[in-house]
Amino acid sequence: MPKERLVVVGNGMAGCRVIEEVLKRDPERYEITVLGAEPRVNYDRIMLSPVLAGEKAFEDIVINDAAWYRDNAITLHAGRAVLRVDREARTIEAEGGLTLAYDRLILATGSDPVRLPLPGADLAGVVTFRDLDDVETMVAAADAGGRAVVIGGGLLGLEAAYGLVRRGMAATVVHLMDVLMERQLDEASGWLLREALSQRGVETVLGAQSEAIVGTDGRVSGLKLKDGRTIPCDLLVMAVGIRPSISLAAQAGLICGRGVVVDDGLRTSDPAVFAIGECAEHRGVAYGLVAPIWEMCRTLADVLTGDEDAVYEGSLLQTRLKVSGVDVFSAGKFSGGEGCEDVVFRDAGRGVYKRVVIENGKVAGAVLFGDAADGAWYFDLMKRGEDVTALRDTLIFGQAITEALRGVDPKSAVAAMPDSQEVCGCNGVCKGVITTAITDLGLKTIEAVRAFTKASASCGSCTPLVEQILTLQLGDAFEVQTGPKSVCGCTSHGHGVLRKRILEEELKSMPAVMQALEWSTPDGCPTCRPALNYYLLAAWPGEYRDDKQSRFINERAHANIQKDGTYSVVPRMWGGVTSSLELRAIADVVDKFAIPTVKVTGGQRIDLLGVAKDDLPAVWADLNAAGMVSGHAYGKALRTVKTCVGSDWCRFGTQDSTGLGVRLEKFMWGSWTPAKVKLGVSGCPRNCAEATCKDIGVICVDSGYEIHIGGAAGLHIRGTELLTKVAGEDEAVWAICAITQLYREEGWYLERIYKWMDRVGLDTIRAQIEDADLRKALYDRFAYSQRFSRIDPWAERVAGRDGDEFNPLSRRLEFVGA
Amino acid sequence: MNAMLIPATGLWTDVGAITDIPRRGARRVPTPGGDIAVFRSGDNEVFALRDRCPHKGGPLSQGIVHGRSVTCPLHGLAIDLASGEALGADRGQGCAPVIPLRIEEGRILIRTDG
Ligand code: SRM
Ligand SMILES: Cc1cc2nc3c(=O)[nH]c(=O)nc-3n(C[C@H](O)[C@H](O)[C@H](O)COP(=O)(O)OP(=O)(O)OC[C@H]3O[C@@H](n4cnc5c(N)ncnc54)[C@H](O)[C@@H]3O)c2cc1C
Numbered sequence: 001m002p003k004e005r006l007v008v009v010g011n012g013m014a015g016c017r018v019i020e021e022v023l024k025r026d027p028e029r030y031e032i033t034v035l036g037a038e039p040r041v042n043y044d045r046i047m048l049s050p051v052l053a054g055e056k057a058f059e060d061i062v063i064n065d066a067a068w069y070r071d072n073a074i075t076l077h078a079g080r081a082v083l084r085v086d087r088e089a090r091t092i093e094a095e096g097g098l099t100l101a102y103d104r105l106i107l108a109t110g111s112d113p114v115r116l117p118l119p120g121a122d123l124a125g126v127v128t129f130r131d132l133d134d135v136e137t138m139v140a141a142a143d144a145g146g147r148a149v150v151i152g153g154g155l156l157g158l159e160a161a162y163g164l165v166r167r168g169m170a171a172t173v174v175h176l177m178d179v180l181m182e183r184q185l186d187e188a189s190g191w192l193l194r195e196a197l198s199q200r201g202v203e204t205v206l207g208a209q210s211e212a213i214v215g216t217d218g219r220v221s222g223l224k225l226k227d228g229r230t231i232p233c234d235l236l237v238m239a240v241g242i243r244p245s246i247s248l249a250a251q252a253g254l255i256c257g258r259g260v261v262v263d264d265g266l267r268t269s270d271p272a273v274f275a276i277g278e279c280a281e282h283r284g285v286a287y288g289l290v291a292p293i294w295e296m297c298r299t300l301a302d303v304l305t306g307d308e309d310a311v312y313e314g315s316l317l318q319t320r321l322k323v324s325g326v327d328v329f330s331a332g333k334f335s336g337g338e339g340c341e342d343v344v345f346r347d348a349g350r351g352v353y354k355r356v357v358i359e360n361g362k363v364a365g366a367v368l369f370g371d372a373a374d375g376a377w378y379f380d381l382m383k384r385g386e387d388v389t390a391l392r393d394t395l396i397f398g399q400a401i402t403e404a405l406r407g408v409d410p411k412s413a414v415a416a417m418p419d420s421q422e423v424c425g426c427n428g429v430c431k432g433v434i435t436t437a438i439t440d441l442g443l444k445t446i447e448a449v450r451a452f453t454k455a456s457a458s459c460g461s462c463t464p465l466v467e468q469i470l471t472l473q474l475g476d477a478f479e480v481q482t483g484p485k486s487v488c489g490c491t492s493h494g495h496g497v498l499r500k501r502i503l504e505e506e507l508k509s510m511p512a513v514m515q516a517l518e519w520s521t522p523d524g525c526p527t528c529r530p531a532l533n534y535y536l537l538a539a540w541p542g543e544y545r546d547d548k549q550s551r552f553i554n555e556r557a558h559a560n561i562q563k564d565g566t567y568s569v570v571p572r573m574w575g576g577v578t579s580s581l582e583l584r585a586i587a588d589v590v591d592k593f594a595i596p597t598v599k600v601t602g603g604q605r606i607d608l609l610g611v612a613k614d615d616l617p618a619v620w621a622d623l624n625a626a627g628m629v630s631g632h633a634y635g636k637a638l639r640t641v642k643t644c645v646g647s648d649w650c651r652f653g654t655q656d657s658t659g660l661g662v663r664l665e666k667f668m669w670g671s672w673t674p675a676k677v678k679l680g681v682s683g684c685p686r687n688c689a690e691a692t693c694k695d696i697g698v699i700c701v702d703s704g705y706e707i708h709i710g711g712a713a714g715l716h717i718r719g720t721e722l723l724t725k726v727a728g729e730d731e732a733v734w735a736i737c738a739i740t741q742l743y744r745e746e747g748w749y750l751e752r753i754y755k756w757m758d759r760v761g762l763d764t765i766r767a768q769i770e771d772a773d774l775r776k777a778l779y780d781r782f783a784y785s786q787r788f789s790r791i792d793p794w795a796e797r798v799a800g801r802d803g804d805e806f807n808p809l810s811r812r813l814e815f816v817g818a
Numbered sequence: 819m820n821a822m823l824i825p826a827t828g829l830w831t832d833v834g835a836i837t838d839i840p841r842r843g844a845r846r847v848p849t850p851g852g853d854i855a856v857f858r859s860g861d862n863e864v865f866a867l868r869d870r871c872p873h874k875g876g877p878l879s880q881g882i883v884h885g886r887s888v889t890c891p892l893h894g895l896a897i898d899l900a901s902g903e904a905l906g907a908d909r910g911q912g913c914a915p916v917i918p919l920r921i922e923e924g925r926i927l928i929r930t931d932g
């Protein structure tokens with residue numbers, strides 16, 4: 001009996017693997033023919049990245065060489081694309097007039113790289129990254145040096161860029177989204193990846209939309225972005241995605257969606273034709289990685305060798321990036337819905353970030369950066385759907401530690417450990433060293449053990465073990481937490497440490513701080529984010545970009561939210577002085593926008609209450625037109641400078657208190673501070689401006705200016721303390737700015753001046769303000785920071801900044817007209 | 819005039835792209851039945867709730883988004899974005915109704931059932 005004829009279209013990963021699987025099951029059953037468009041034997045496509053990087057040669061990545069085809073009596077037609085399938089006649093027609101008959105046909109045509117339809121896409125030097133020819137084109141271009149731009153910050157794009165850098169080119173990845181590999185990575189790991197790539201010479205431009213490819217003499221010379229920038233380049237790689245290659249199947253009249261539609265037995269709409277690999281669409285999914293392909297091939301081989309009921313049920317995916325020295329793993333979901341819990345571990349020393357998502361007691365996903373050794377273990381737990389509740393405490397430390405502690409009563413296991421057993425692998429510390437330190441030195445905390453023995457001081461993965469040794473030795477005397485209270489549940493560090501390390505380690509972004517200080521959540525919480533945002537703003541004026549999503553609504557919308565969801569608007573009234581022009585403009589705004597309430601505030605200015613959010617920019621535009629700016633009545637910022645009439649009018653006035661107040665407010669407005677800052681300037685000790693219950697108050701006297709600090713009249717009524725006395729107005733301004741700067745640099749978020757003063761001591765503050773050099777340095781830093789702060793946030797928003805804050809997402813569901 | 823653009827209830831309406839909402843932010847969609855708040859988390863998930871806090875009706879769209887919850891701007895109740903339920907100590911304090919939502923090719927579709 002003649003053998004059945006099995007014809008495979010596509011000599012790639014899927015096409016050859018399915019043949020291997022069939023041969024394993026029944027080597028005699030079929031007469032096998034493979035046709036491949038590529039003029040070569042079957043190779044490992046995913047290893048093209050190391051080939052591009054020069055880390056491997058083509059010979060190293062061949063999966064099946066010519067001998068394999070020969071030994072297994074497989075006919076290979078390499079370099080012949082199949083052009084047509086005739087399902088009636090059960091024949092295929094390939095390039096070069098070759099016609100072959102089949103009993104069973106497998107389509108394994110893979111996918112085609114997407115080419116963005118940008119102007120200039122057909123210029124020479126514009127390539128995709130899919131097969132060996134592409135790699136050869138890129139290597140040739142790289143030999144000439146120059147710069148490459150890669151569009152697409154996914155796995156493929158990053159591997160291409162890295163490879164080109166290894167080949168001596170400069171490379172820039174241009175990515176549409178604000179996070180690299182955003183389908184696989186969260187913001188924290190995406191940030192780490194970006195840093196790691198930049199250390200390896202790969203630049204990244206995020207949130208960038210490509211507009212056109214520009215060229216000279218028919219060759220690419222740059223990529224133009226929508227924002228107007230043009231990045232020059234000699235090679236442009238498009239790595240923006242793949243599309244299942246279905247033209248052959250579609251021509252043959254097989255049902256296609258995104259891919260060739262197959263059932264659980266990998267059959268297409270014609271039972272004699274099968275499809276596998278990237279060209280297939282199974283249960284609505286077309287895959288783009290090899291793991292599902294291996295599973296499909298096993299099922300299809302079963303079906304082809306007699307087990308017609310074999311079923312492929314779809315695959316869970318895991319991704320690893322192949323950039324040397326950058327360990328990245330991602331699987332499943334890294335953001336769950338209800339009932340999900342994040343377990344996060346960071347090790348700043350080793351640049352490690354791990355996040356495991358647990359849903360209903362099971363591992364639902366994991367993102368690992370810097371140490372992905374346990375990726376396979378998490379993936380396995382995820383696939384098996386094992387309940388991990390019992391492992392919850394050690395899960396994040398990985399398989400070795402978890403299994404060491406599993407099942408055994410941790411206490412007895414630790415007790416049974418010999419003194420010579422190593423506890424901390426990083427620093428080579430044995431159990432005996434730790435127990436001796438605890439007894440001899442009287443250590444009671446993990447921090448102390450860390451400081452004296454270095455155990456758990458590096459990667460921290462042995463922390464649970466060290467803690468158990470402490471518990472064993474000390475029982476209840478073990479102090480779990482010491483030192484200043486932490487900022488919030490996301491970190492064990494207090495505000496002081498945070499501020500110090502931001503400066504010392506030049507941490508300039510939120511992900512940088514969270515990684516360096518080993519945050520235990522992926523991206524913080526409403527307690528730490530606003531604090532961090534302030535600390536970064538204060539530490540890096542002009543450099544750090546304010547994160548408005550880390551601000552509470554008032555500071556985000558630059559107005560105070562009211563109980564009914566409307567807002568209040570308080571324009572600045574410098575030192576409480578106004579004019580007919582301002583008052584008229586306010587009156588006009590009130591009429592124009594039908595603002596229900598106009599009230600004089602306790603801070604000597606006028607509050608317009610009940611403004612709809614959508615109207616805010618228009619209200620501000622009118623106020624701006626009359627010269628008024630934001631009063632920051634909503635901010636942890638300089639609020640009001642209350643003044644009295646002073647020597648200009650008052651018969652007791654000793655100095656120009658109004659003038660000084662106006663001068664201070666005009667210089668200091670817009671500055672962000674740990675908590676609100678209110679100033680008062682009274683012209684004489686009768687103190688009509690209530691300066692002695694302000695954060696900073698000035699009492700003018702004949703011989704000069706008394707500067708007081710630390711007052712408040714809010715929840716706690718506090719009179720000020722006299723800090724210093726100066727003779728002239730300039731010196732008063734310098735001193736007040738210096739105090740404010742010291743507070744900006746040292747205060748903890750939400751800590752008002754009086755609380756800061758209680759914490760650090762009035763004398764400490766005085767010592768710095770009375771030292772001429774220190775005072776001048778403080779003043780200079782304040783003045784520098786003000787260069788970026790004295791900008792009216794209202795005017796910026798009138799001009800369009802943060803427009804999405806004030807406009808609804810869509811008006812489609814609204815009544816129109818009426 | 820009285821022209822209306824309200825789709826028949828039960829239909830999916832495209833209200834914008836995911837990227838129209840800042841990460842860890844929210845936008846409002848006004849409807850005749852009151853505002854709908856559409857949220858985008860730091861992890862790029864999108865949720866929609868009626869823009870009314872179960873406590874005293876605060877506009878949830880104006881709160882701080884963290885993880886999969888939002889903190890109400892008025893008195894700080896934390897609300898789970900997936901279920902609209904109050905979280906933590908305020909659990910059981912009521913719920914902001916969830917609006918059915920679908921994502922298609924980066925576009926946000928919501929459905930109002932009247
Ligand atoms: C409008 C105003 C009341 C008025 O109608 O006079 C006011 C209104 C609010 N005050 Fe005040 N305070 C106002 C003057 C004061 C004063 C008097 C002053 O500044 O001389 C005080 C006492 C002085 C002080 O601050 O020590 C004052 C002590 C407070 C406190 C307590 C602060 C504390 O540290 O204990 C709060 C609560 C807070 O800030 O956390 C507060 C908070 C608020 C908030 C922001 C409450 C809120 O979060 O919504 C109110 C905003 C309403 C709005 O939309 O405008 N307000 N508040 C005053 C605005 C002044 C301005 O022009 O900017
Ligand atoms: C650079 C690179 C790195 C990658 N890295 C990874 C990774 O790290 N992990 C991972 O899981 N996946 C990775 N992938 C994806 C992985 O390579 C694919 O999922 C896999 O190759 C798909 O297998 P396939 O057989 O479906 O398609 P292919 O391997 O593309 O094979 C299809 C073959 O069919 C041929 N063909 C198409 N049409 C016809 C026709 N009409 N006639 C004849 N022949 C035809 C094509 O020329 C091709 O040789 C990577 C891909 C690339 C390009």
Ligand code: SF4
């Ligand atoms: S005292 Fe201040 S916070 Fe209290 S109701 Fe009056 S304005 Fe509001």
Ligand code: FES
Binds near residue numbers: 873874893
């Ligand atoms: S209205 Fe939301 S917490 Fe009060």
